[in-house]
Amino acid sequence: MKIKKAEMAGFCFGVKRAIELALKEAQVNSGVYTLGPLIHNPQVIERLKAKGINPFEISALPSDIKTAVIRTHGVSREINEYLNSLGIKVIDATCPFVKKAQQYAKLLHEEGYQVLILGDANHPEVVGIKSYAGPDAIVVSEPEEIVKLRKRVGVVVQTTQPVEKLQRLLERAITLCKELKVYNTICNSTAQRLKETAELAGSVDVMLVIGGRNSANTTQLARLCESIGVRTYHIETADELRDEWFNGVESVGVTAGASTPDWIIEDIINKLTGLREEDDKG
Amino acid sequence: MKIKKAEMAGFCFGVKRAIELALKEAQVNSGVYTLGPLIHNPQVIERLKAKGINPFEISALPSDIKTAVIRTHGVSREINEYLNSLGIKVIDATCPFVKKAQQYAKLLHEEGYQVLILGDANHPEVVGIKSYAGPDAIVVSEPEEIVKLRKRVGVVVQTTQPVEKLQRLLERAITLCKELKVYNTICNSTAQRLKETAELAGSVDVMLVIGGRNSANTTQLARLCESIGVRTYHIETADELRDEWFNGVESVGVTAGASTPDWIIEDIINKLTGLREEDDKG
Numbered sequence: 371m372k373i374k375k376a377e378m379a380g381f382c383f384g385v386k387r388a389i390e391l392a393l394k395e396a397q398v399n400s401g402v403y404t405l406g407p408l409i410h411n412p413q414v415i416e417r418l419k420a421k422g423i424n425p426f427e428i429s430a431l432p433s434d435i436k437t438a439v440i441r442t443h444g445v446s447r448e449i450n451e452y453l454n455s456l457g458i459k460v461i462d463a464t465c466p467f468v469k470k471a472q473q474y475a476k477l478l479h480e481e482g483y484q485v486l487i488l489g490d491a492n493h494p495e496v497v498g499i500k501s502y503a504g505p506d507a508i509v510v511s512e513p514e515e516i517v518k519l520r521k522r523v524g525v526v527v528q529t530t531q532p533v534e535k536l537q538r539l540l541e542r543a544i545t546l547c548k549e550l551k552v553y554n555t556i557c558n559s560t561a562q563r564l565k566e567t568a569e570l571a572g573s574v575d576v577m578l579v580i581g582g583r584n585s586a587n588t589t590q591l592a593r594l595c596e597s598i599g600v601r602t603y604h605i606e607t608a609d610e611l612r613d614e615w616f617n618g619v620e621s622v623g624v625t626a627g628a629s630t631p632d633w634i635i636e637d638i639i640n641k642l643t644g645l646r647e648e649d650d651k652g
Numbered sequence: 653m654k655i656k657k658a659e660m661a662g663f664c665f666g667v668k669r670a671i672e673l674a675l676k677e678a679q680v681n682s683g684v685y686t687l688g689p690l691i692h693n694p695q696v697i698e699r700l701k702a703k704g705i706n707p708f709e710i711s712a713l714p715s716d717i718k719t720a721v722i723r724t725h726g727v728s729r730e731i732n733e734y735l736n737s738l739g740i741k742v743i744d745a746t747c748p749f750v751k752k753a754q755q756y757a758k759l760l761h762e763e764g765y766q767v768l769i770l771g772d773a774n775h776p777e778v779v780g781i782k783s784y785a786g787p788d789a790i791v792v793s794e795p796e797e798i799v800k801l802r803k804r805v806g807v808v809v810q811t812t813q814p815v816e817k818l819q820r821l822l823e824r825a826i827t828l829c830k831e832l833k834v835y836n837t838i839c840n841s842t843a844q845r846l847k848e849t850a851e852l853a854g855s856v857d858v859m860l861v862i863g864g865r866n867s868a869n870t871t872q873l874a875r876l877c878e879s880i881g882v883r884t885y886h887i888e889t890a891d892e893l894r895d896e897w898f899n900g901v902e903s904v905g906v907t908a909g910a911s912t913p914d915w916i917i918e919d920i921i922n923k924l925t926g927l928r929e930e931d932d933k934g
Contacts, residue, residue: 541819
């Protein structure tokens with residue numbers, strides 16, 4: 371059985387940076403908390419807990435908190451201000467690409483544009499971006515949802531959206547407004563990961579998509595593989611692998627979301643290699 | 653035989669305005685010249701000549717010129733400056749929508765955008781717009797022609813382009829740049845005329861498209877009708893009508909370009925009505 375791993379599988383730049391910032395702080399200080407789970411991967415969160423880094427909720431401030439880490443998705447303007455008013459240390463680990471989307475949303479609003487955000491309205495990243503976009507901002511996850519726009523419209527995009535959706539959004543928006551200013555805030559590594567995964571999925575018998583079940587970008591990868599018609603398994607750890615998935619399978623593709631650590635991917639590849647060797651013997 | 657006339661057939665706002673400006677000037681002054689034919693309709697140009705309004709070429713300034721009229725398509729920044737340096741009266745009959753496209757091109761260039769113009773590079777309107785768009789501006793008539801763009805791109809559109817082409821342009825441009833500012837400078841009356849003509853063409857046996865053979869927007873209407881699969885004749889005057897075109901025809905659609913005067917359209921409708929009456933008798 372041939373194992374093909376996507377080059378872009380696993381931690382992106384923003385996630386790597388956030389974990390490093392949190393670990394560095396925990397080396398020198400106690401009372402380090404992240405606002406919500408730092409990334410959408412339960413196994414990484416367990417490891418961070420072991421190092422004294424715990425998640426907290428905004429409504430229940432831990433009594434011993436000394437440092438609050440803002441996670442990659444970023445937070446709303448209001449929560450950012452609230453955290454900074456507490457007199458504790460605040461480490462902003464917002465992904466720099468998400469930060470840019472927030473800043474562009476703010477700029478567009480200041481320039482008098484109605485801000486149109488392409489993304490999932492319930493995703494923390496989008497909630498954060500929207501808080502900078504002014505009271506007339508709208509969020510759509512499908513271009514068809516747009517019914518009416520003001521004359522001057524500014525677009526920003528949740529960093530993990532596929533570019534095809536942005537293209538369809540522009541196609542529709544330009545017929546409903548006169549001036550359109552677009553910041554393509556889609557993260558390149560997301561786009562490349564999707565592209566690479568699609569190519570891989572088209573060339574194998576089975577796809578393994580590794581990452582948190584609560585990770586939107588991992589789920590997006592799994593859906594993409596399914597849409598290509600390849601048998602796909604979305605798993606979090608090597609424990610979930612089942613021998614029978616690989617009966618008669620000649621090639622398996624492995625990809626992983628931006629919040630999936632290398633050690634989980636390696637675990638899984640090792641177990642797959644074991645299966646292959648048994649297969650070769652048999 | 654049923655005759656259906658498009659509501660939007662004939663003179664648009666900009667053309668009407670230009671002719672009125674020229675005629676008004678010729679009523680009070682002699683030596684009124686238009687830089688190139690005022691509009692792309694030979695029959696109208698003949699009527700203007702009869703009123704003492706003649707076209708001139710920039711390379712051959714008439715000795716008795718007192719007033720130069722800039723036509724609806726507008727002129728380049730250089731020619732505008734040249735005309736204003738001559739010490740004669742200059743009447744700027746540039747269509748206000750074209751003027752806006754020129755101003756947006758200038759603004760985008762001043763804001764540091766690479767200006768991308770969708771249109772026909774040889775059309776006087778586009779030549780004029782481009783002169784305001786800075787040295788790195790590019791003109792494409794098909795989105796596929798774009799190979800490479802700078803990071804920040806500003807788009808303006810020749811006023812007579814179809815919106816579908818602008819949509820395809822945006823779809824392509826957003827994958828080649830990071831920031832895209834678009835002024836949809838497509839003239840509504842052009843868009844509506846195209847839409848109405850398409851609907852009409854889909855409901856008749858024969859289409860007559862009336863207007864100068866040198867009129868780009870009339871030619872565009874004729875091509876649109878042909879693409880829908882209806883038998884189409886592009887004519888300039890009633891003289892060109894042929895009885896045999898209407899043998900066994902139950903319905904004929906009539907449309908006309910933005911530079912086609914009402915009296916030509918009426919002439920043709922009258923002649924068609926005559927044919928119909930003969931037909932009814934026969």
